[in-house]
Amino acid sequence: MTDLPPDDAPPSEDVRTSRAATLRDVARLAGVSIGAASKALNANGRLSAETRAKVLGAAKALDYRPNNLAQSLHRARSMTVGMLSTDSFGRFTFPIVEALERRLFDHGIAVFMCNATDDPSRERRHIEQLLGKRVDGLVVTARRADKRAPVVPAVRSLPIVYVFSYVDDSDALCLLPDDEGGAKLAVSHLAGLGRKRIAHITGPRHFEAVRLREKGWRAALSEAGLSARQADCRSGRWSEAWGREAVETLFGRGGGAPDALFCGSDQIARGAVDALREMGLSVPGDVAVVGFDNWNVMTDATRPPLTSVDMNLGALGGEAGAALIEMIAGHPLAGVRRLPCSLVVRASCGARGPAAA
Amino acid sequence: MTDLPPDDAPPSEDVRTSRAATLRDVARLAGVSIGAASKALNANGRLSAETRAKVLGAAKALDYRPNNLAQSLHRARSMTVGMLSTDSFGRFTFPIVEALERRLFDHGIAVFMCNATDDPSRERRHIEQLLGKRVDGLVVTARRADKRAPVVPAVRSLPIVYVFSYVDDSDALCLLPDDEGGAKLAVSHLAGLGRKRIAHITGPRHFEAVRLREKGWRAALSEAGLSARQADCRSGRWSEAWGREAVETLFGRGGGAPDALFCGSDQIARGAVDALREMGLSVPGDVAVVGFDNWNVMTDATRPPLTSVDMNLGALGGEAGAALIEMIAGHPLAGVRRLPCSLVVRASCGARGPAAA
Numbered sequence: 001m002t003d004l005p006p007d008d009a010p011p012s013e014d015v016r017t018s019r020a021a022t023l024r025d026v027a028r029l030a031g032v033s034i035g036a037a038s039k040a041l042n043a044n045g046r047l048s049a050e051t052r053a054k055v056l057g058a059a060k061a062l063d064y065r066p067n068n069l070a071q072s073l074h075r076a077r078s079m080t081v082g083m084l085s086t087d088s089f090g091r092f093t094f095p096i097v098e099a100l101e102r103r104l105f106d107h108g109i110a111v112f113m114c115n116a117t118d119d120p121s122r123e124r125r126h127i128e129q130l131l132g133k134r135v136d137g138l139v140v141t142a143r144r145a146d147k148r149a150p151v152v153p154a155v156r157s158l159p160i161v162y163v164f165s166y167v168d169d170s171d172a173l174c175l176l177p178d179d180e181g182g183a184k185l186a187v188s189h190l191a192g193l194g195r196k197r198i199a200h201i202t203g204p205r206h207f208e209a210v211r212l213r214e215k216g217w218r219a220a221l222s223e224a225g226l227s228a229r230q231a232d233c234r235s236g237r238w239s240e241a242w243g244r245e246a247v248e249t250l251f252g253r254g255g256g257a258p259d260a261l262f263c264g265s266d267q268i269a270r271g272a273v274d275a276l277r278e279m280g281l282s283v284p285g286d287v288a289v290v291g292f293d294n295w296n297v298m299t300d301a302t303r304p305p306l307t308s309v310d311m312n313l314g315a316l317g318g319e320a321g322a323a324l325i326e327m328i329a330g331h332p333l334a335g336v337r338r339l340p341c342s343l344v345v346r347a348s349c350g351a352r353g354p355a356a357a
Numbered sequence: 358m359t360d361l362p363p364d365d366a367p368p369s370e371d372v373r374t375s376r377a378a379t380l381r382d383v384a385r386l387a388g389v390s391i392g393a394a395s396k397a398l399n400a401n402g403r404l405s406a407e408t409r410a411k412v413l414g415a416a417k418a419l420d421y422r423p424n425n426l427a428q429s430l431h432r433a434r435s436m437t438v439g440m441l442s443t444d445s446f447g448r449f450t451f452p453i454v455e456a457l458e459r460r461l462f463d464h465g466i467a468v469f470m471c472n473a474t475d476d477p478s479r480e481r482r483h484i485e486q487l488l489g490k491r492v493d494g495l496v497v498t499a500r501r502a503d504k505r506a507p508v509v510p511a512v513r514s515l516p517i518v519y520v521f522s523y524v525d526d527s528d529a530l531c532l533l534p535d536d537e538g539g540a541k542l543a544v545s546h547l548a549g550l551g552r553k554r555i556a557h558i559t560g561p562r563h564f565e566a567v568r569l570r571e572k573g574w575r576a577a578l579s580e581a582g583l584s585a586r587q588a589d590c591r592s593g594r595w596s597e598a599w600g601r602e603a604v605e606t607l608f609g610r611g612g613g614a615p616d617a618l619f620c621g622s623d624q625i626a627r628g629a630v631d632a633l634r635e636m637g638l639s640v641p642g643d644v645a646v647v648g649f650d651n652w653n654v655m656t657d658a659t660r661p662p663l664t665s666v667d668m669n670l671g672a673l674g675g676e677a678g679a680a681l682i683e684m685i686a687g688h689p690l691a692g693v694r695r696l697p698c699s700l701v702v703r704a705s706c707g708a709r710g711p712a713a714a
Contacts (some may be wrong), residue, residue, distance in 0.1 A: 065485075065489060079489070080469075083603070094451065101471070105471070105482075109472075110487070110490060111468070111469065112437075112468065113458055114462070114467075115458050126462070129465070130467070132422060133437070133467060236608070271658070296623070303599040
């Protein structure tokens with residue numbers, strides 16, 4: 001770092017309009033050495049009150065602010081982190097990213113946003129760029145909480161937090177919503193309201209979240225002494241159309257029909273509620289319905305408004321920020337942490353008011 | 358900048374695991390001066406092939422990469438920009454931010470993401486932080502393309518681009534979708550399909566976009582020789598529920614009913630289509646419907662799929678990135694630029710297939 005060139009630009013009116021003032025500019029205007037100017041601005045070292053006042057006056061006149069980049073070279077830390085999305089930033093990642101950015105900003109850390117959209121070579125170049133910026137850490141996220149390959153930066157000690165994304169690496173820290181627990185909340189709630197046959201309409205089984213939610217559905221049914229019929233668990237697409245189709249199948253066949261539906265997403269639940277209404281069945285009278293995601297665009301537009309499981313993505317993002325700060329401070333963290341979901345009760349489950357939650 | 362401390366850390370195994378290697382580490386391992394190491398790595402200056410090979414070998418062994426922060430101090434540019442959202446990052450800002458990040462990354466520029474969520478003091482602190490990081494420019498965005506107060510950073514010459522956001526300042530560059538043009542596309546399309554009475558159901562009038570879309574509706578009706586009845590323009594909320602309510606009013610009264618609806622958002626259009634179906638009217642047979650936003654969650658779930666105006670937010674984000682790069686390169690840009698929308702034709706307007714667009 002000693003081969004930095006001297007900054008020989010003369011201080012002039014230019015300084016105020018064309019570039020930020022440097023410590024050297026302040027020292028020149030105050031007529032003191034750079035060392036003295038530095039001491040005055042950092043309020044350390046011995047200086048006369050007069051010199052200090054001259055420096056502070058010059059700094060004010062030049063609108064000087066400390067160069068964070070230069071400070072980063074002095075310090076071991078750059079006070080920046082990278083946020084890498086391996087997928088488009090989507091509806092699920094934004095609440096996470098927002099809460100994370102907020103938490104880090106409150107600790108003086110700025111966040112570089114990098115979107116690799118499932119392109120491994122782009123991801124590598126992003127990581128190179130971030131390492132060049134000397135980031136203190138990395139957060140890796142994805143559109144859906146699914147497994148991915150670990151990020152292997154050349155700087156092996158770089159703290160990394162995976163959030164809404166996980167890797168097969170016992171040394172990695174992965175923060176995820178507790179999908180199984182969320183499903184249990186929903187199904188236990190329906191069972192507690194006296195529903196006896198609770199079907200599950202969900203997304204594609206290649207999603208880990210789908211498998212975990214199904215597991216929670218089975219566990220909660222078993223705890224309530226209810227049976228999980230194989231034909232009552234319908235896996236399909238993440239769409240309203242799938243919700244409608246599944247309802248037509250579940251309710252169009254003989255042999256009795258479910259009195260409750262736990263759906264793997266709010267979109268599926270919305271389609272299911274529409275189909276039930278169009279079949280002449282009332283929600284929640286004939287069939288109670290609970291969704292997953294607590295996405296207000298869907299929950300508010302469903303008739304009646306949809307009870308849903310909230311993954312608390314804001315809390316997840318805040319937790320990821322806190323964990324990264326801890327790791328940057330030198331405390332390694334590892335393992336898979338699943339944060340609790342909560343149930344937001346509206347009219348579609350038949351328990352009006354939050355008291356029933 | 359000459360007061361940087363010498364980096365006296367000895368090169369050791371530590372270097373490979375606990376911190377990034379510096380140019381000094383490389384020089385020591387290669388047994389050459391820092392100047393020679395720098396020449397070898399930058400492939401300039403005169404050096405023997407042997408020295409160059411030794412330096413490159415040492416750099417590889419230490420996993421050395423150039424310190425971008427140090428380079429930023431050499432250069433006039435930090436190769437970073439700030440992205441400031443004055444509102445939550447929402448559904449409209451994602452595609453803008455993604456395209457912007459992509460464009461800037463392709464030019465080697467990294468993006469700091471800052472979310473001020475309508476808190477002016479937070480916004481000020483974000484700007485201070487960004488100036489401390491010596492960002493080369495700033496992009497300001499918002500959830501809806503509405504007017505805001507200009508950002509006034511202390512460094513007056515900092516390039517700023519407002520995107521999906523605008524300010525009353527003729528020196529500022531503001532990039533927005535052409536809402537009026539988009540509305541004209543939709544209404545002219547409906548008129549071209551032979552619809553004679555095209556009503557408009559839209560959002561709250563305090564949104565600039567609502568006023569511009571209404572203006573486009575009037576202009577296109579006038580161009581088509583159709584009249585714009587005051588009672589056929591219904592302003593309300595950005596929701597499906599409002600779409601349903603407005604349809605009940607428009608179609609529940611005497612004196613004939615519209616044969617087409619141009620809606621100010623896809624959510625409104627979706628509610629309108631549901632209400633029409635529930636009133637026994639067919640879409641597009643009895644009533645053709647066009648939405649605005651081309652939001653696939655809504656367009657795909659509407660029955661039939663919804664024709665909609667696309668604001669081309671990705672193109673807007675890319676354009677914002679390109680403009681910022683131009684401004685950073687020293688070419689000031691100003692004024693309000695409105696980028697064209699396009700019409701995405703699906704079944705709800707009665708013209709099947711893109712040929713009719």
